[in-house]
Structures are given as structure tokens and as C-alpha cells.
Amino acid sequence: MATNVAVIRFPGTNCEFDVVEVVQQLGAQAQIVFHDEPSLGSADAVVIAGGFAHGDYLRPGAIARFSPVMEAVASFAQSGGPVVGICNGFQVLTEANLLPGALQKNAGLKFRCGFTELRVENSNSVLTSEAQVGDILSIPINHFEGNYTCSSETLAELQGEDRVLFRYVTNPNGSVDDIAGICNEGRNVVGLMPHPERACHDLLGSRDGIVLMSSLLRAAGLNAGVPN
Amino acid sequence: MMFDVVVEVRLRAGIADPQGATIERALPALGFDGVTGVSVGKSIRFSLQAADESAAHAVITDLCHRFLTNPVIEDSEISLHPAEVAAH
Numbered sequence: 001m002a003t004n005v006a007v008i009r010f011p012g013t014n015c016e017f018d019v020v021e022v023v024q025q026l027g028a029q030a031q032i033v034f035h036d037e038p039s040l041g042s043a044d045a046v047v048i049a050g051g052f053a054h055g056d057y058l059r060p061g062a063i064a065r066f067s068p069v070m071e072a073v074a075s076f077a078q079s080g081g082p083v084v085g086i087c088n089g090f091q092v093l094t095e096a097n098l099l100p101g102a103l104q105k106n107a108g109l110k111f112r113c114g115f116t117e118l119r120v121e122n123s124n125s126v127l128t129s130e131a132q133v134g135d136i137l138s139i140p141i142n143h144f145e146g147n148y149t150c151s152s153e154t155l156a157e158l159q160g161e162d163r164v165l166f167r168y169v170t171n172p173n174g175s176v177d178d179i180a181g182i183c184n185e186g187r188n189v190v191g192l193m194p195h196p197e198r199a200c201h202d203l204l205g206s207r208d209g210i211v212l213m214s215s216l217l218r219a220a221g222l223n224a225g226v227p228n
Numbered sequence: 229m230m231f232d233v234v235v236e237v238r239l240r241a242g243i244a245d246p247q248g249a250t251i252e253r254a255l256p257a258l259g260f261d262g263v264t265g266v267s268v269g270k271s272i273r274f275s276l277q278a279a280d281e282s283a284a285h286a287v288i289t290d291l292c293h294r295f296l297t298n299p300v301i302e303d304s305e306i307s308l309h310p311a312e313v314a315a316h
Contacts, residue, residue: 059298066295095298102300104239109246149243149301174244 003028003220006043008073008089010035010053010064015086018197019049025200026210028217035067045082045126045220046073048089050142050195060088060103060145061095070096082126082219083189087143090181090191099184099191100158101150103143107174111144115205117169118180118194122162125183126219127190130211137208139194141172146193148175148182158182166192188219230311231276231284235296235304238269243301272296275311284308 005023009016009032016032023030033040035053040046053064064070070092077083077098085093093099106112120128120135131137150158155176158164166181173193181192196209239245247268255263278284285306292304 058296062295062298094300100300102298104243104301105246107244107246109250147244151300174246 003044003217004042005030005045005047005217005220006033006040007031008033008035008046008048008069010051010067010092012052012055013049013088014051015049015088015195015197016051018195019047019086022197022200022209022213023047023217026214026217028220033069035064035069038068038072040069040072040076043076043081044223045216046076046084047216048073048083048085048092049197050087050089053088053092056088056145059091059095061091061093064092065096074098077184077186077189080186080188081223082216084127084216085189085191086195086197087141087146087193090193091145093189093191098189099182100154101148101182103145103193104147104149105145106143106147106172110173112146112172113142114140116141116172116180116194118166119169121164121167124162125165125187125190125215127181127183127192127196127212127215128165129218130215135211136169137166137196137199137211138206139196139199139209140206141194142198143173143193146175147173148179148193150176161185163187165190166194229278229280229284231278231281231308232311233274233276233284233288233306233308235272235288235292235306236269237272237292237297237302237304238267240301240303276308281308281310 020030167178199206199209252266
């Protein structure tokens with residue numbers, strides 16, 4: 001059976017079709033799972049797509065974490081399944097305590113929209129296994145609240161355990177230690193502000209996202225057949 | 229008992245406050261000199277039914293911690309008082 005990726009859609013999510021498109025382009029299947037579903041079906045991987053879940057009311061991700069589907073996502077992550085949160089999805093994962101830290105308003109209050117250069121810092125994760133440490137990837141960002149922050153203890157932990165997966169070459173938003181993406185202790189839950197799904201075709205100006213999305217599909221393939 | 233509640237949510241000390249900083253920078257241009265320490269937060273108001281004040285306080289503290297604030301970046305200050313009973 002083909003590898004199947006569940007793409008989570010909350011009211012206000014707007015990047016789900018971009019993710020589905022790339023997953024299919026790379027030869028796997030994708031299904032959109034609405035936020036009120038209590039189950040992920042037969043998913044081998046989960047992507048929480050970007051957008052403005054529940055209007056970003058209160059704080060980005062604050063209400064989304066209480067959506068029924070998030071319990072299924074948490075237990076999928078708990079059992080080792082690959083979970084990636086992109087942009088708003090990263091914010092949801094921090095609010096749900098599946099990743100540490102928080103995303104606050106960009107330094108300078110600028111909405112940042114454009115290509116950024118990311119340096120791959122670690123290839124031991126479900127999103128970076130096919131990339132090389134030191135690779136510079138051109139991937140777009142599109143956010144107002146992407147300024148990653150955390151306690152100094154958490155930062156030391158992330159650094160000490162090599163859990164910073166991506167750093168901005170030029171920091172666009174004030175993120176501590178130039179952090180653009182991190183993973184959990186199990187290295188199966190990844191959050192990043194840049195949008196790899198928007199950098200998988202020449203027409204979009206970059207194909208650098210493919211190495212990340214195909215890493216995810218490889219992890220999903222390895223996960224396939226494991227009951228969840 | 230019914231309580232009127234105001235929760236003030238603000239950024240924790242040491243967390244950058246770009247909104248406060250931007251407002252502060254704009255003030256001299258409007259002729260307001262000498263204003264410092266501007267910070268921006270949220271105020272959330274609601275009514276709550278609870279047995280007594282300490283029970284109400286416990287519920288609101290839990291609500292703040294789990295939902296109204298993100299403890300990584302925000303603190304909250306709770307104020308509550310018994311709701312005024314409408315005169316008959």
C-alpha cells in the first residue's frame with residue numbers, strides 16, 4: 001500500500017492543498033483530516049499545515065490544541081509516528097506541548113514574506129534525514145509570529161541534544177539563536193516556520209523543499225506497517 | 229456565587245515586547261515626552277459561578293495556566309469581585 005500522509009486542516013488552515021500536491025508529486029498519498037476528527041485513519045505521517053487555525057484568536061495555536069484531532073496527533077507522536085508542523089503548524093505543536101518554546105511576534109513587528117536561506121544543522125530527524133549538515137536551502141517564510149523563544153534551560157537542552165534542525169542564515173524575525181526549526185527528543189516531531197511545501201517546483205522559484213518532504217515520506221514509509 | 233473577573237495577560241519580564249517598543253518610539257513624534265516602559269498586554273473579562281472566592285480563584289488560575297496564557301512567554305494577574313446583584 002502506498003504511503004499515506006494525513007494533512008491536518010483546522011478552520012482557517014490555508015496551506016493544506018500545497019502539502020497534498022507535493023506529497024502526490026513525490027508519489028505518496030495524502031488525505032486531509034478535519035480538526036473535529038477523533039482519528040487519523042491509516043496515516044503513516046502527519047503534517048499540520050500552515051494558515052490561521054481558528055483565526056489565531058487568543059494566540060496562534062491556542063485554540064487549535066483543543067481540537068479533537070490533536071489527541072490523535074499526540075498519541076501518534078507518542079508512538080513514534082512522524083509529525084511535522086509547518087508555520088502555523090509549528091505554533092500549534094508548541095501550544096500543544098509536543099515541542100518546547102513559543103513563537104512570538106516578529107522583532108520589529110514586520111510580517112515577513114519571502115525567500116530565506118536556511119542552514120541544515122542536523123540530519124537526524126524525520127524531516128532532514130536526506131539532507132546534509134551545512135546544506136543551504138532556499139525556502140520561503142510567510143509569518144508575523146515566527147520569533148522563536150524559550151527559556152535558557154530549554155535552549156541549552158535543544159543545543160546540547162542537537163535538536164536545532166535549521167537556522168536562518170540571516171535572521172528575519174528575531175528568533176533566539178537564529179532558530180528556524182527544531183525537533184522533539186524522539187526526533188519524530190518537527191516544527192519549522194519556513195514552508196518547504198512551497199519550494200518543490202521550478203515554477204515556485206525553488207526545489208530545495210523536496211529533500212525535506214522526501215525525508216518525511218521516507219520516515220513515513222518506515223513507519224508504515226507499524227500499527228498506530 | 230457569581231464573580232466578575234478580569235484577567236490581565238502580559239509578557240513575562242525579559243520577553244521582547246515589539247508592540248510596546250513601537251508605541252514608545254512613536255510617542256515623542258506626537259509631543260508626548262518622558263513616557264517610558266510601555267508594554268502591551270490583553271485584558272480578558274468574564275463572569276464565573278463558583279462556591280466562594282477561593283474556589284473561583286483556583287478555577288481561574290487553572291484557566292490562565294492552561295488556556296489564557298502561554299506560560300513560556302506570558303504572565304497573568306487575576307482580579308475578581310462578587311458580581312453586583314441587580315436590584316429588584
